[in-house]
Amino acid sequence: MKRTELVRQIRQKKSFLCVGLDTDLEKIPEHFLDYSDPIFEFNKCVIDATAAYTVAYKPNLAFYEAYGLEGWESLQRTMDYLNEKYPQIFTIADAKRGDIGNTSSRYAEAFFGRMDFDAVTVAPYMGEDSVRPFLEYEGKWVILLALTSNKGSLDFQTQMISDEGGPTPLYERVIRRSMEWGTPSNLMYVVGATREEYLTHIREIAPEHFLLVPGVGAQGGSMEKVVQGAGNKELGLLVNSSRGIIYAGQGKDFQRDVENAARLMQAEMSSYL
Numbered sequence: 001m002k003r004t005e006l007v008r009q010i011r012q013k014k015s016f017l018c019v020g021l022d023t024d025l026e027k028i029p030e031h032f033l034d035y036s037d038p039i040f041e042f043n044k045c046v047i048d049a050t051a052a053y054t055v056a057y058k059p060n061l062a063f064y065e066a067y068g069l070e071g072w073e074s075l076q077r078t079m080d081y082l083n084e085k086y087p088q089i090f091t092i093a094d095a096k097r098g099d100i101g102n103t104s105s106r107y108a109e110a111f112f113g114r115m116d117f118d119a120v121t122v123a124p125y126m127g128e129d130s131v132r133p134f135l136e137y138e139g140k141w142v143i144l145l146a147l148t149s150n151k152g153s154l155d156f157q158t159q160m161i162s163d164e165g166g167p168t169p170l171y172e173r174v175i176r177r178s179m180e181w182g183t184p185s186n187l188m189y190v191v192g193a194t195r196e197e198y199l200t201h202i203r204e205i206a207p208e209h210f211l212l213v214p215g216v217g218a219q220g221g222s223m224e225k226v227v228q229g230a231g232n233k234e235l236g237l238l239v240n241s242s243r244g245i246i247y248a249g250q251g252k253d254f255q256r257d258v259e260n261a262a263r264l265m266q267a268e269m270s271s272y273l
Helices: 003-013 030-034 038-050 068-085 101-114 128-135 151-155 170-178 196-205 223-230 254-270
Strands: 017-021 056-059 090-097 119-122 141-147 187-191 211-213 237-241
Touching (some): 038 254, 056 068, 056 237, 090 101, 101 128, 141 196, 170 196, 187 196, 223 237, 237 254
Parallel strands (some): 141 187, 187 211
């Protein structure tokens, strides 16, 4: 998906909502367990309930890999459904891949060539040659882990390292260096909403790049502070919500509650657009 298409969808829907499809068989409404593929059937209902309010969907692959072959088949069915019925919506494989170049090339082929995601999350620890293969696909995006919302991110990501301009936090070095590999049209960054004190600085470093922001809602991040700290002239944000939307309801009419949760988030987002 081209950047212009993503920006157009944000403006048309007055939304920058990304719904995380982190589907757990222990948490979905019980009646889905009667289906031969309960994960796909649940995802399909969530997608249909929220498509009017969201601009992106982000399956977290751990929730599919955990079920082996059946989980991968559910993921493929979910992607086939999205690409057929909602081709205008941005899709993210939350895979956090990143390996030596020839291995990354195979990962890129899997998610871009075979499953036809628009983007994949990538870990930058192994450097440029582990990221470059993902950037070689026209119209596809790398979403690089920069400053994540988990507690353990402080173990490494904010540690100071020596640089030409003096001591620099590692996350800043990652962003500055990776900006040499990609462009604002094929490279985004993951920045957690719970890292509010860093948002403005990151936007100064990367003024044009999109930021994928998890952590609003269930993890305690503030939508207002995210927009104030990290918005740019095109907004430049995708704010992810997973549990707060997909598990908003139980029972056979759960779609009503899921839709309402997405609608409320979109209504808040529209006030910033």
